[in-house]
Amino acid sequence: MSRQRTEPVFNRVEGLRLECGLTRQQLADAVGVHYQTIGYLERGEYSPSLLLALRIAEVLKREVGEIFSITPFDQNEERKKSDE
Amino acid sequence: MSNEMKSKVEGEKRFYWIEGVTRDEVIRSLTDQRPTRLRQQGVRRALVVVYSLLIGFLTGAQHLIPMVKLRTYLEIAGLAGVLWLYYVLRTSVRHISDAPDELLDERLIQMRNAAYLHAYRILVFVTLPFIMQAYLMAKVQGGGFDRIMTVTLLPFLMLAATLPAMVLAWTLPTEEAGG
Numbered sequence: 001m002s003r004q005r006t007e008p009v010f011n012r013v014e015g016l017r018l019e020c021g022l023t024r025q026q027l028a029d030a031v032g033v034h035y036q037t038i039g040y041l042e043r044g045e046y047s048p049s050l051l052l053a054l055r056i057a058e059v060l061k062r063e064v065g066e067i068f069s070i071t072p073f074d075q076n077e078e079r080k081k082s083d084e
Numbered sequence: 085m086s087n088e089m090k091s092k093v094e095g096e097k098r099f100y101w102i103e104g105v106t107r108d109e110v111i112r113s114l115t116d117q118r119p120t121r122l123r124q125q126g127v128r129r130a131l132v133v134v135y136s137l138l139i140g141f142l143t144g145a146q147h148l149i150p151m152v153k154l155r156t157y158l159e160i161a162g163l164a165g166v167l168w169l170y171y172v173l174r175t176s177v178r179h180i181s182d183a184p185d186e187l188l189d190e191r192l193i194q195m196r197n198a199a200y201l202h203a204y205r206i207l208v209f210v211t212l213p214f215i216m217q218a219y220l221m222a223k224v225q226g227g228g229f230d231r232i233m234t235v236t237l238l239p240f241l242m243l244a245a246t247l248p249a250m251v252l253a254w255t256l257p258t259e260e261a262g263g
Contacts (some may be wrong), residue, residue: 032189033189033190033191034114034188034189034191034192035117036259036260037189037190037191037192039260040191046191048190049190052190
Protein backbone atom coordinates (compact mmCIF):
# COMPACT_ATOMS: atom_id res chain seq x y z
CA MET A 1 0.00 0.00 0.00
CA SER A 2 1.22 3.51 -0.88
CA ARG A 3 2.18 5.79 1.96
CA GLN A 4 1.18 8.82 -0.07
CA ARG A 5 -2.11 10.40 0.87
CA THR A 6 -4.64 10.07 -1.91
CA GLU A 7 -5.06 13.34 -3.79
CA PRO A 8 -8.65 14.55 -3.38
CA VAL A 9 -10.95 14.56 -6.38
CA PHE A 10 -13.62 17.25 -6.33
CA ASN A 11 -16.94 16.64 -7.99
CA ARG A 12 -20.31 18.11 -8.75
CA VAL A 13 -22.18 14.82 -8.84
CA GLU A 14 -24.78 15.74 -6.25
CA GLY A 15 -25.75 19.03 -7.84
CA LEU A 16 -25.92 17.61 -11.35
CA ARG A 17 -27.80 14.54 -10.12
CA LEU A 18 -30.44 16.76 -8.53
CA GLU A 19 -30.65 18.82 -11.70
CA CYS A 20 -31.47 15.63 -13.58
CA GLY A 21 -34.06 14.72 -10.96
CA LEU A 22 -32.33 11.51 -9.94
CA THR A 23 -32.09 9.97 -6.50
CA ARG A 24 -28.86 8.32 -5.38
CA GLN A 25 -30.46 4.92 -5.88
CA GLN A 26 -31.50 5.77 -9.43
CA LEU A 27 -28.04 7.04 -10.33
CA ALA A 28 -26.48 4.00 -8.68
CA ASP A 29 -28.74 1.69 -10.65
CA ALA A 30 -27.93 3.50 -13.88
CA VAL A 31 -24.16 3.20 -13.44
CA GLY A 32 -24.17 -0.23 -11.81
CA VAL A 33 -22.89 0.49 -8.30
CA HIS A 34 -24.23 0.31 -4.76
CA TYR A 35 -26.23 3.37 -3.70
CA GLN A 36 -23.80 4.04 -0.85
CA THR A 37 -20.96 4.32 -3.35
CA ILE A 38 -22.75 7.33 -4.87
CA GLY A 39 -23.01 8.84 -1.41
CA TYR A 40 -19.32 8.33 -0.69
CA LEU A 41 -18.51 9.78 -4.09
CA GLU A 42 -20.60 12.89 -3.56
CA ARG A 43 -19.00 13.56 -0.19
CA GLY A 44 -15.55 13.24 -1.73
CA GLU A 45 -14.76 10.18 0.40
CA TYR A 46 -14.25 7.99 -2.63
CA SER A 47 -12.63 8.65 -6.01
CA PRO A 48 -14.20 6.72 -8.90
CA SER A 49 -12.32 4.73 -11.47
CA LEU A 50 -12.18 6.11 -15.01
CA LEU A 51 -14.87 3.68 -16.12
CA LEU A 52 -17.24 4.72 -13.37
CA ALA A 53 -16.55 8.41 -14.02
CA LEU A 54 -17.34 7.93 -17.70
CA ARG A 55 -20.56 6.09 -16.87
CA ILE A 56 -21.64 8.87 -14.52
CA ALA A 57 -20.85 11.47 -17.15
CA GLU A 58 -22.93 9.57 -19.68
CA VAL A 59 -25.93 9.38 -17.35
CA LEU A 60 -25.68 13.03 -16.32
CA LYS A 61 -25.11 14.04 -19.94
CA ARG A 62 -21.97 16.03 -19.16
CA GLU A 63 -18.29 15.77 -19.93
CA VAL A 64 -16.13 14.10 -17.29
CA GLY A 65 -14.19 17.32 -16.75
CA GLU A 66 -17.42 19.15 -15.95
CA ILE A 67 -18.17 16.70 -13.15
CA PHE A 68 -14.78 15.80 -11.68
CA SER A 69 -11.71 17.93 -11.03
CA ILE A 70 -8.51 17.87 -8.97
CA THR A 71 -9.09 21.51 -8.04
CA PRO A 72 -12.21 22.88 -6.35
CA PHE A 73 -14.84 23.95 -8.80
CA ASP A 74 -14.96 27.55 -7.51
CA GLN A 75 -11.27 27.93 -8.47
CA ASN A 76 -12.01 26.44 -11.88
CA GLU A 77 -14.65 29.06 -12.57
CA GLU A 78 -12.32 31.91 -11.49
CA ARG A 79 -9.57 30.59 -13.76
CA LYS A 80 -11.96 30.47 -16.72
CA LYS A 81 -13.04 34.07 -16.06
CA SER A 82 -9.42 35.29 -15.87
CA ASP A 83 -8.57 33.45 -19.14
CA GLU A 84 -11.47 35.19 -20.87
CA MET B 85 -32.38 -2.16 -8.18
CA SER B 86 -30.16 -1.78 -11.27
CA ASN B 87 -30.62 -3.97 -14.33
CA GLU B 88 -27.25 -5.48 -13.63
CA MET B 89 -28.28 -6.32 -10.11
CA LYS B 90 -31.69 -7.61 -11.28
CA SER B 91 -30.06 -10.00 -13.69
CA LYS B 92 -27.88 -11.17 -10.87
CA VAL B 93 -30.92 -11.79 -8.66
CA GLU B 94 -32.97 -13.47 -11.37
CA GLY B 95 -30.02 -15.48 -12.57
CA GLU B 96 -29.11 -18.99 -11.68
CA LYS B 97 -29.03 -19.56 -7.92
CA ARG B 98 -25.40 -20.13 -7.29
CA PHE B 99 -23.39 -21.16 -4.26
CA TYR B 100 -19.85 -19.83 -4.06
CA TRP B 101 -18.01 -22.70 -2.42
CA ILE B 102 -14.82 -20.87 -1.45
CA GLU B 103 -16.63 -17.84 -0.08
CA GLY B 104 -19.40 -19.88 1.56
CA VAL B 105 -22.26 -17.69 0.39
CA THR B 106 -25.05 -17.90 -2.14
CA ARG B 107 -25.62 -15.31 -4.83
CA ASP B 108 -29.12 -14.58 -3.49
CA GLU B 109 -27.83 -14.12 0.04
CA VAL B 110 -25.28 -11.51 -1.01
CA ILE B 111 -27.57 -9.62 -3.36
CA ARG B 112 -30.37 -9.50 -0.80
CA SER B 113 -27.94 -8.27 1.82
CA LEU B 114 -26.46 -5.57 -0.40
CA THR B 115 -29.82 -4.23 -1.54
CA ASP B 116 -31.52 -4.32 1.86
CA GLN B 117 -32.37 -0.74 2.82
CA ARG B 118 -34.43 -1.50 5.92
CA PRO B 119 -33.20 0.41 8.97
CA THR B 120 -31.53 -1.94 11.41
CA ARG B 121 -29.27 -1.58 14.42
CA LEU B 122 -26.73 -3.82 12.70
CA ARG B 123 -25.85 -0.89 10.46
CA GLN B 124 -24.68 1.24 13.42
CA GLN B 125 -20.96 1.32 14.11
CA GLY B 126 -21.42 1.10 17.88
CA VAL B 127 -23.51 -2.05 17.60
CA ARG B 128 -21.09 -3.64 15.16
CA ARG B 129 -18.15 -2.89 17.43
CA ALA B 130 -20.01 -4.37 20.38
CA LEU B 131 -20.57 -7.55 18.34
CA VAL B 132 -16.84 -7.70 17.59
CA VAL B 133 -15.97 -7.36 21.28
CA VAL B 134 -18.50 -10.00 22.36
CA TYR B 135 -17.32 -12.36 19.64
CA SER B 136 -13.68 -11.90 20.69
CA LEU B 137 -14.58 -12.55 24.32
CA LEU B 138 -16.46 -15.72 23.40
CA ILE B 139 -13.48 -16.98 21.41
CA GLY B 140 -11.26 -16.19 24.37
CA PHE B 141 -13.66 -18.00 26.68
CA LEU B 142 -13.76 -21.11 24.50
CA THR B 143 -9.98 -21.17 24.42
CA GLY B 144 -9.42 -20.50 28.09
CA ALA B 145 -12.42 -22.23 29.70
CA GLN B 146 -10.40 -25.24 30.77
CA HIS B 147 -8.15 -22.97 32.85
CA LEU B 148 -11.04 -20.98 34.31
CA ILE B 149 -13.61 -23.68 35.11
CA PRO B 150 -12.33 -26.87 36.72
CA MET B 151 -15.72 -28.59 36.90
CA VAL B 152 -15.87 -30.71 33.75
CA LYS B 153 -19.65 -30.96 33.39
CA LEU B 154 -20.27 -27.24 33.90
CA ARG B 155 -17.38 -26.39 31.57
CA THR B 156 -18.75 -28.68 28.87
CA TYR B 157 -22.22 -27.11 28.99
CA LEU B 158 -20.73 -23.62 28.93
CA GLU B 159 -18.46 -24.53 26.03
CA ILE B 160 -21.42 -25.85 24.05
CA ALA B 161 -23.34 -22.64 24.76
CA GLY B 162 -20.25 -20.61 23.87
CA LEU B 163 -19.82 -22.47 20.61
CA ALA B 164 -23.47 -21.89 19.73
CA GLY B 165 -22.97 -18.21 20.49
CA VAL B 166 -19.88 -18.08 18.30
CA LEU B 167 -21.68 -19.72 15.39
CA TRP B 168 -24.64 -17.36 15.74
CA LEU B 169 -22.40 -14.28 16.00
CA TYR B 170 -20.42 -15.49 12.98
CA TYR B 171 -23.64 -15.27 10.97
CA VAL B 172 -24.68 -11.93 12.54
CA LEU B 173 -21.28 -10.31 11.93
CA ARG B 174 -21.29 -11.32 8.28
CA THR B 175 -24.83 -9.98 7.92
CA SER B 176 -23.93 -6.71 9.66
CA VAL B 177 -21.34 -5.95 6.97
CA ARG B 178 -23.73 -7.00 4.19
CA HIS B 179 -21.62 -10.07 3.39
CA ILE B 180 -19.05 -7.77 1.76
CA SER B 181 -16.25 -9.73 3.43
CA ASP B 182 -17.41 -12.97 1.82
CA ALA B 183 -18.75 -11.83 -1.53
CA PRO B 184 -16.98 -12.60 -4.83
CA ASP B 185 -15.87 -9.74 -7.10
CA GLU B 186 -18.74 -10.20 -9.55
CA LEU B 187 -21.32 -9.25 -6.92
CA LEU B 188 -19.54 -6.13 -5.66
CA ASP B 189 -18.85 -2.72 -7.16
CA GLU B 190 -15.35 -1.23 -7.28
CA ARG B 191 -15.57 0.53 -3.92
CA LEU B 192 -16.86 -2.57 -2.13
CA ILE B 193 -14.09 -4.67 -3.68
CA GLN B 194 -11.48 -2.22 -2.39
CA MET B 195 -13.11 -2.28 1.05
CA ARG B 196 -13.17 -6.09 1.12
CA ASN B 197 -9.57 -6.42 -0.01
CA ALA B 198 -8.38 -3.91 2.59
CA ALA B 199 -10.23 -5.87 5.29
CA TYR B 200 -8.45 -9.07 4.24
CA LEU B 201 -5.09 -7.29 4.35
CA HIS B 202 -5.68 -6.08 7.91
CA ALA B 203 -7.17 -9.44 8.93
CA TYR B 204 -4.09 -11.27 7.68
CA ARG B 205 -1.80 -9.00 9.69
CA ILE B 206 -3.91 -9.50 12.83
CA LEU B 207 -3.94 -13.24 12.26
CA VAL B 208 -0.14 -13.36 12.46
CA PHE B 209 -0.33 -12.00 16.03
CA VAL B 210 -3.26 -14.05 17.28
CA THR B 211 -1.86 -17.34 15.97
CA LEU B 212 0.93 -17.40 18.55
CA PRO B 213 -1.25 -17.70 21.69
CA PHE B 214 -3.20 -20.55 20.10
CA ILE B 215 -0.03 -22.41 19.19
CA MET B 216 1.35 -21.92 22.68
CA GLN B 217 -1.85 -23.23 24.22
CA ALA B 218 -1.84 -26.30 21.98
CA TYR B 219 1.80 -26.96 22.90
CA LEU B 220 1.15 -26.55 26.62
CA MET B 221 -1.85 -28.84 26.46
CA ALA B 222 0.06 -31.51 24.58
CA LYS B 223 3.34 -31.40 26.51
CA VAL B 224 2.52 -30.15 29.98
CA GLN B 225 -1.10 -31.09 30.64
CA GLY B 226 -1.06 -34.25 28.55
CA GLY B 227 -4.21 -33.31 26.69
CA GLY B 228 -5.51 -35.63 23.98
CA PHE B 229 -5.83 -34.62 20.33
CA ASP B 230 -9.61 -34.32 20.55
CA ARG B 231 -9.33 -31.96 23.52
CA ILE B 232 -6.69 -29.84 21.75
CA MET B 233 -8.96 -29.70 18.70
CA THR B 234 -11.92 -28.48 20.73
CA VAL B 235 -10.26 -25.80 22.83
CA THR B 236 -7.61 -24.57 20.42
CA LEU B 237 -8.15 -25.39 16.77
CA LEU B 238 -11.90 -24.83 16.63
CA PRO B 239 -11.86 -21.33 18.19
CA PHE B 240 -8.84 -20.46 16.06
CA LEU B 241 -10.58 -21.53 12.86
CA MET B 242 -13.73 -19.60 13.78
CA LEU B 243 -11.65 -16.51 14.52
CA ALA B 244 -9.69 -16.81 11.28
CA ALA B 245 -12.88 -17.26 9.25
CA THR B 246 -14.55 -14.25 10.83
CA LEU B 247 -11.60 -11.82 11.01
CA PRO B 248 -12.32 -10.00 7.73
CA ALA B 249 -15.95 -9.45 8.78
CA MET B 250 -14.74 -8.30 12.22
CA VAL B 251 -12.34 -5.79 10.62
CA LEU B 252 -15.13 -4.43 8.45
CA ALA B 253 -17.61 -4.35 11.33
CA TRP B 254 -15.10 -2.38 13.43
CA THR B 255 -14.09 0.11 10.74
CA LEU B 256 -17.27 0.77 8.77
CA PRO B 257 -19.11 3.94 9.81
CA THR B 258 -22.80 3.98 10.66
CA GLU B 259 -24.68 3.62 7.40
CA GLU B 260 -26.74 6.40 5.92
CA ALA B 261 -30.35 5.82 5.01
CA GLY B 262 -31.20 4.53 1.56
CA GLY B 263 -31.06 7.01 -1.32
